[in-house]
Amino acid sequence: MGMTVVEKILARASGLPSVKAGDVVEPKVDLAMSHENAALVMNQFIEIYQGTGIQPKIWDPSKISIIFDHRVPAESPKTASNQKKIREFVAANDIAKFHDIRGDVGGICHQVLPENGYVRPGSVIVGTDSHTTSHGALGAFAFGIGATEMASVWALGSVLNVEVPATIKVNVSGKFKKFVGPKDLILHLIGKLTAEGANFRVIEFHGPTIRDMSTSGRLVICNMSVEAGATSGIVPADKETLRYLTREAGVKGKIVCVSPDKDALYERTIDIDVSRMDPQIACPHTVDNVKSIKAVKGIKIHQVVIGSCTNGRLDDLELAAKILRGKKVAKGTRMLIFPASARIYNQALAKGYIGEFMKAGAVVMNSGCGPCLGIHEGALGDGEVALSTTNRNFKGRMGNPNSEVYLCSPAVAAASAIKGVITDPTKGVK
Amino acid sequence: MGQVIYKLGDDISTDIIYPGRYMATVLPTETPQFAFADIKELNERMKTKQVPPGSVIVGGKNFGCGSSREQAVSTLKGYDLIIIAPNFARIFLQNSINLGLQTVTCPEIDANVGDDLEVNSTEVMNKKTGRKFSVIPLPKARQAIVEAGGLIAYTRKRVMVGKSSV
């Protein structure tokens, strides 16, 4: 029997000729990413060596990446002190793939990793962040783990006792309508699968729509695969992956693409035709509570957010700028925009989008997680409603359990900001 | 034996178990104070020591979905709670095994607040109703980590082996 992409990757990384779903393996890790929670990883890492008489030693500092993004610039002395400790650790251990709070190379981990060429097809990537699934967009097997598990990876260079996940194949065909795109596709799929429908499974994306999709769009669908419970999403690497890596991420040298075998065994196959799909909205308070925009249009919104590791990339900002051009954000509605990385921020600045956003009345914030997890910027008031291009709408996610968050695409967010109510961009915005 | 102190619905996210705004607090010794911070009554009861070790929280399906934040596990581990749910989200379950929080996957679980439960590795018995519910055991690979006393101890052993083989 043939292998899926993830089975192939895990076989290679575990030094085995082949593996199948359910096998237990110990894959070597190619990249291990953490953000501010590296503070906890450091603590657990040192704990491992307690009483052993061995000096704590990272297996390979060149394979560790640490990005500050969740609380940047620091919102409290506690965070600032944690960040300081991590900086000292990074310096002491020669961790080169470190991205501090900066306006040139900083940003959200799930954008910084791909744009710097740290993500390669066929590699095994672990991150202390559930949206590490994003990196499947470049054909890697990437999944989220906890801080203690990361400490174990730092010590050993492999992940212990990994069960090879079964794979769900998703075939996507059809051309998106104008103002409908990858975010609508993934919301639709999550609604179909439910929040636990892909738990312990990988979603492998195929079909002409995926082949035609840019890496930016693929990052969106892999990013949100975890919202259906998936261990990871993955798009087998292809021409577009090579284009992105060489042209945008500056990768030099040989890149090997891994494809699934023709007779790979999938747990199930789902076919989706996007050609008639309307914009999709995830309603409070679960991501799988997905409805067509028809069911929710007209709902009053107090805050619109465009950004995050899901939809804060240049094409998202370009689309939003186009819709907002010459218009104003409605009175009674606040609009917050936070580009996914400093690089994207600079590109948007050069293209004039940032100026257009500000002219329309939006507030452009620094690159980072910001309002997505409601810690220090953009919290909601009691009873307020937000419409956001982020990936989670759990109760309390934007900092207040007495508020509501709807999730949508950048086109819906921009059109709705102008009207102050949830608005269908495909119906024309006047 | 443990008493059910609270029942929760489906899809209880890590944002509910340990709200993001407390994420700067990372040490397992400090996280328990913020357990279920937005369910004030439960948080109060836990903090004022009205919850004896071994008490049970019964959750719905997909318990622990969302973030990989390990605080969502250490905060519960701090009170030595047992979490019983029909199923758990992958990373939460993994973190629980790694840190030694007792999670019991029990698809049919039916119990109310105040019921006494007897929990072992194969079944949960509700002493109040007399009903028994079977438990889905952890895969062997995970069991080995539990038996070692958590992932720190498990990894420590491996580090020691590495040392002796050099």
Ligand code: SF4
């Ligand atoms: S932007 Fe939001 S979802 Fe993405 S890494 Fe940051 S907190 Fe997580």
